[in-house]
Amino acid sequence: MSWGTELWDQWECIAGHTHKGINFLEQYGHFVKERCQIELDYARGLRRLVKTYLPKKKECEELQFTSVKAFRDAVGETADLAGQHEVISETLSAVVLAEITTLIKEFKEDRKKHLSDGSRVQQQLSQSLQQLEKAKKNYEKAFREAEKAQENYLKADADLHLSRAEVEKQRMNASIKSQQCEDSKNEYANQLQKTNQLQGDHYNTVMPNIFQGLQDLDEKRINNFKNLLKKSVEIERSVFPIINKCLDGIVSAADSIDEKNDSQVVIERYKSGFTPPGDIPFDDLSTPRQNGETTPTVHPPIRQDTIKGTISASKLKKRGGIFGIFGSNKIDAICSLFKLQKILEDFSDLPPNQRKKRIQQRIDDVTTKLHQETAARDGLLKMKEVYEGNPSLGDPMSIMGQLNDSCQRIEKLRADLQRYQAMLEDADIDIPGGGIASGGPSTPNASLARHHSSVLSPHHNGGASPRSSVTSHRTSLSDESLSRSSHSPESGIGLSHNSLPGSDTYDQPDGGDDDNAEFYDAEPLPIIGTCRALYSFEGTSEGSMNMTEGEELSVIELDQGDGWTRVRRTSVFEEGFVPTSYIEMTLYNNC
Numbered sequence: 001m002s003w004g005t006e007l008w009d010q011w012e013c014i015a016g017h018t019h020k021g022i023n024f025l026e027q028y029g030h031f032v033k034e035r036c037q038i039e040l041d042y043a044r045g046l047r048r049l050v051k052t053y054l055p056k057k058k059e060c061e062e063l064q065f066t067s068v069k070a071f072r073d074a075v076g077e078t079a080d081l082a083g084q085h086e087v088i089s090e091t092l093s094a095v096v097l098a099e100i101t102t103l104i105k106e107f108k109e110d111r112k113k114h115l116s117d118g119s120r121v122q123q124q125l126s127q128s129l130q131q132l133e134k135a136k137k138n139y140e141k142a143f144r145e146a147e148k149a150q151e152n153y154l155k156a157d158a159d160l161h162l163s164r165a166e167v168e169k170q171r172m173n174a175s176i177k178s179q180q181c182e183d184s185k186n187e188y189a190n191q192l193q194k195t196n197q198l199q200g201d202h203y204n205t206v207m208p209n210i211f212q213g214l215q216d217l218d219e220k221r222i223n224n225f226k227n228l229l230k231k232s233v234e235i236e237r238s239v240f241p242i243i244n245k246c247l248d249g250i251v252s253a254a255d256s257i258d259e260k261n262d263s264q265v266v267i268e269r270y271k272s273g274f275t276p277p278g279d280i281p282f283d284d285l286s287t288p289r290q291n292g293e294t295t296p297t298v299h300p301p302i303r304q305d306t307i308k309g310t311i312s313a314s315k316l317k318k319r320g321g322i323f324g325i326f327g328s329n330k331i332d333a334i335c336s337l338f339k340l341q342k343i344l345e346d347f348s349d350l351p352p353n354q355r356k357k358r359i360q361q362r363i364d365d366v367t368t369k370l371h372q373e374t375a376a377r378d379g380l381l382k383m384k385e386v387y388e389g390n391p392s393l394g395d396p397m398s399i400m401g402q403l404n405d406s407c408q409r410i411e412k413l414r415a416d417l418q419r420y421q422a423m424l425e426d427a428d429i430d431i432p433g434g435g436i437a438s439g440g441p442s443t444p445n446a447s448l449a450r451h452h453s454s455v456l457s458p459h460h461n462g463g464a465s466p467r468s469s470v471t472s473h474r475t476s477l478s479d480e481s482l483s484r485s486s487h488s489p490e491s492g493i494g495l496s497h498n499s500l501p502g503s504d505t506y507d508q509p510d511g512g513d514d515d516n517a518e519f520y521d522a523e524p525l526p527i528i529g530t531c532r533a534l535y536s537f538e539g540t541s542e543g544s545m546n547m548t549e550g551e552e553l554s555v556i557e558l559d560q561g562d563g564w565t566r567v568r569r570t571s572v573f574e575e576g577f578v579p580t581s582y583i584e585m586t587l588y589n590n591c
Contacts, residue, residue: 003215004208011122011207015115018214021221022107028225029100032092032232039089046082050075064269065262073253077246084239084246091235096228103224110217118210125202132188132195139181139188146181149174273353346423356427363420370413377406529555529587531567537582545569545576553578555585 007014054075055062062068153174156167347355380403387396533551537544545567547553556575557566564577565585 002208002212004211007211008203008207011118014211014214015118018111018218021218022104022111025100025104025107025221025225028228029097029104032097032100032228036089036093036097039085039092043082043085043089046078046085050079050082064265066256066258067262070253070257073256074250077249077253080246080249081243084243087239088236091238092232095235096232099224099231100228103221107217107221111214114210114213114217117213118207121202121206121210125198128191128195128198132191135184135188135191139184142177142181142184146174146177149177268357269354271353272351273356274351352427356424359420359424359427363417363424366413366417366420370410370417373406373410373413377403377410380406525556525566525568527554527556527568527588528558529585531555531565531583531585533578533583535582537578539576539578543577545574545578547578547582553583555587 003010003014053071055068055072063072149170153167153170156162156170159167347358350358380399383394384396384399384403387394387399531553533547533549533553536549537547539545544564547567553567554570555565556568559565559580563580565580565583566575566577567583568575
């Protein structure tokens with residue numbers, strides 16, 4: 001069926017219908033555009049979700065759990081899903097939306113052309129009809145005038161009173177009007193023939209062709225709309241295999257979860273290496289006591305991980321004096337953090353099993369860095385050999401600085417490796433059943449007590465000058481200084497042999513308790529400034545140190561109100577107290 005034959009008289013309706021059809025295609029284009037934006041927003045939302053829940057680097061150790069690793073894999077597959085939705089958005093925009101835009105432009109141009117042709121031929125037909133109407137009116141007018149002229153002539157010819165000239169005049173007028181009527185009739189006939197021909201062509205050929213063009217245009221629009229719908233589906237369906245792979249990946253990640261393995265990981269992570277405490281002995285109160293002896297109350301061992309240098313160790317007694325009043329000032333805080341870093345370098349605050357694991361991790365890290373640095377040094381050596389063999393390629397001395405730096409880094413890494421290996425050996429011995437400690441303490445408290453005895457040393461000294469109690473570095477001082485235990489008023493350093501490393505017990509202050517015990521550092525005190533001797537001083541008392549006028553020394557402990565400042569001579573690593581009034585100090589900004 002054709003619009004030209006079935007809808008020959010519905011020109012305005014056809015024009016309106018084609019206009020609505022193009023508007024419908026534009027509406028579909030808006031739909032596709034918004035669909036692309038929704039897919040893109042969804043992909044962005046998924047990526048934000050992935051970024052939020054993807055494990056951070058500091059959480060990488062949690063990946064030992066299969067459940068956490070499976071979740072990370074599932075999050076990664078979600079990121080791939082987001083990528084597929086981005087593909088849908090980009091393809092719809094680049095293919096479907098672009099084609100819709102092109103089709104709309106083409107359809108509008110074709111419709112405009114067809115409407116213009118239709119308006120033109122309709123105007124031609126309208127003009128022909130107007131000319132026909134005009135010719136017909138002219139013919140009617142001429143016919144009436146000719147008819148009237150003929151009547152006037154007949155009346156004049158019958159009137160005997162009129163002259164022959166008057167009768168002839170009426171005859172000539174009737175003849176003229178008759179001729180004019182005949183001309184108008186012929187013109188009307190010709191115009192009628194033309195109009196009929198034009199009208200026939202208009203309704204049978206010209207307009208049907210224009211209608212057919214509009215019909216083809218509308219059918220093309222509908223067919224393209226159908227193809228665009230299918231193409232949109234194919235675009236989305238093309239990513240389904242990848243989406244299915246992503247979903248399969250999530251299922252595989254779920255299947256990889258092993259609850260037994262995760263339980264074992266928990267054991268490996270939190271196992272302390274201590275053995276459970278033994279049975280509490282029965283205390284028979286009926287057994288007679290000798291010399292008024294009382295039965296001590298036995299409590300189950302309680303784990304106490306707090307040692308000097310930890311946060312909770314801030315309750316331990318510090319040196320008295322004016323700076324003790326302001327224990328929270330910036331100097332004490334920064335210096336305490338420095339001591340904390342030094343003490344925790346060997347992971348001594350961790351249980352034996354965890355300490356061994358952390359040390360092994362450090363050994364692995366240092367070994368990896370050592371291999372990398374060794375490879376870099378070998379590369380520099382080869383480059384140096386090439387430069388020496390062919391100086392035109394470069395100066396061998398230009399890489400000596402890099403080579404020296406690399407060698408220094410290698411030596412430092414080797415020293416660190418040896419230090420950590422020694423720590424690992426100590427950790428193996430420290431685990432119950434693993435060496436010397438197998439016959440020692442078997443409870444957390446006992447192990448920590450042994451650790452405290454090797455790191456912390458309570459001491460009581462009744463001296464008041466130059467200092468009643470000081471912090472000492474046993475591993476750096478001489479055996480002679482370690483053997484000193486003078487309790488005279490001028491005694492400056494009083495260390496008990498029972499506090500040496502390896503001892504299982506240590507001296508308790510006379511009449512003292514744990515809250516008032518003095519704890520001493522196992523690491524050297526940090527340097528907090530420098531000083532210059534204003535006068536010479538000869539240290540005659542125990543704990544004091546000689547100095548000469550103008551000598552530069554390092555300050556390691558400030559005057560606490562007793563008139564003495566603790567200094568260090570770094571050249572021979574000698575420490576002691578000097579009068580505060582004899583020196584001029586310059587403190588660092590960080591202490």
